[in-house]
Amino acid sequence: MPTTTREIRIARAVLSLTHRPADFDPLELLHDLTAQAVALLPVRCAGITILDEDGDTAVYVTASDELCLALEEDQGELDEGPCIDSARAQRQLPLTSLTDPPGATRWPRFAHRARAAGITAVAAVPLRLPHLPLGALNLLMSGPPYPGGHDLQLAQTLCDAAGAALTLRQQLADKEQVLGQLQIALDSRLIIEQAKGVLSVRLDVSMDEAFRRLRAHARSRQQKLTEVSARVVGGRLPGELLDPARSKDLR
Structure with a gap:
């Protein structure tokens, strides 16, 4: 089976997220993660939040553009939204409409703000190190085509590649140290x-x-x-x- 152009782009994206200089900036890595997600997936924009040391409060870190930045901050302010749910549960959030239940009723205040900004559907995948949750990658859509199951698997692979880079750079064993590095990013x-x-x-x-x-x-x-x-x-x-x-x- 011939290799497609998209497959080459995916391989290069995973490689670029995994292999970084020894002193790379974690914030740049996470921004690259959102940029790769937008480039490779049928999404309008993407953002990342991380959890605090208690694993409860989600804090916005970076986003692919200003629209997503505003909606990531809204989730933190409202304490509701797909990225927060995925980060806390450390599970993938499948494609969810914000115009109909369950999304419109699950996050009523966030859904209202997102729809006003032109976002009609969301999905999210967790960002983690081995046995160590960090946060989540939020995927926002403004219309079809929407990402399917394979697209979310790709999003998870991109997140795991970024997590591998963080692990190799810091050689950290506990969440407090990881969050200390990400605080620098904040x-x-x-x-x-x-x-x-x-x-x-x-x-x-x-x-x-x-x-x-x-x-x-x-x-x-x-x-x-x-x-x-x-x-x-x-x-x-x-x-x-x-x-x-x-x-x-x-x-």
Whole structure:
């Protein structure tokens, strides 16, 4: 049976999530996970939450775009939603409609906000290390085609690949240490969000476009996204970010 282009893309995605430099940024890994999910699955956007040390409170970590970011934060605020349920139960949440029961009645407040944003269905898969739950990957859809069982298996494989990278990097044995590393990612996220806002205003572009340029600049120079973001927030904006024509990486 001939190998398809999509199969090659899947293999490359798993490889890129698993094999990272020794000092990779966990936040970048998790953002790559959401980006790969959107690229390979029939979903509108994707986001990740993790659980606190008690395994009860879910905290938003990263999302593929601003729409998903807002809905991930809504789940945390409302303490209801597919990502929270999947993270706490550490089970896959199959495709669930937000326009009809059970989704519309299971998460009434979240479903209302999601529908207002154009999201009509959701699914989620757990993010975990071996014998150690971390959180979940949230998949949001705005219409057909919807992901099927094999798509959710692929989503789980992507999550497991990211979990393997975290395991190999940290060589951690307990959840408290893992969450300590992810807390760094949470702190980094705040700096990155601030930098996105600065660039969005300075360049008169969307937050998504500001993040794309910020990340492209960091990657083209093999610098950590958090470090570049801190410079931007501190008022030290690289010329290439202000004038993308000066850098082919940002075109």
